[in-house]
Amino acid sequence: MPDDDPDPWTRTLREMKALSAELSEDGWDTLASPAGDTAAIPPDDDRRLDPGFAHVVPDDDADTFVEWFDPDGFERTRVFRAATPDRLFLLTVMLDEPSARAILITGAIDRSSLPPVRATAEETGVTRSHVLRVDGTHLGSFRHADPDPFFPE
Template identity: 45%
Template structure:
């Protein structure tokens, strides 16, 4: 649980956690590369992507789409699209770690028939996840959406186990509550 109260402001928390978060992000990227190397050693073709932004989104009045949205660089759009175009990716795995209310995540999509895997690394804040978690628990489904910075949708994946992405709904609720309290205190 994050520290709140008198004398602790968001800027101080960010500065105190910056080094640990940089290390966690570096470890996430290293893990993604190690997973890809292991697959390649076993004869798989891999596409690795470092997302420029990752956001958990909930349903809205305008859009029923929810899930984890990865915004990927334009130079990775073509390799991603080519892999998705010719493969189904029926299997997936989620590797995640938490640091100071942030989730450092690698989502691995696998097509065993073609021995092709896509690995995408990202980071997002638990405090922004409540809408996504509520939609996932209500539908007992989770989605991953991949798009470019300009909003071009490149692909979506459906997942039957939202708990791989959010193993503790309570943790998400706690972070959302802390954020709400911080916004309402003056």
């Protein structure tokens, strides 16, 4: 593909880098992490994790995440998405205004795995983003009170 018309994953990564730079210019500390793997977690699929999205981040990013994560922080979320018939590409931005820290995570998800996650989000009014290390260690989860931006029409 020509550079001026990149694929959705490349556009998602570019958007993450651009937004991270913009936030940094505005005085925020940012952690921008392209997940090595992202999966939709349906109800009852993984009893450790509530329904939502699980992102596996690289170890260097995981170390920073552990240092920054506050289960009561990061109350504001912004979501950007692109979709193909088979894949959903997400850029999820969690903002913690008191610490001026932003965590940006990108992920690509198989769209066929979304219906039970979406149904649960519509029923409960929330969805979650879980962050894990490559070895499966759960690092923390974010609760999103508005799940609609996570799902394509």
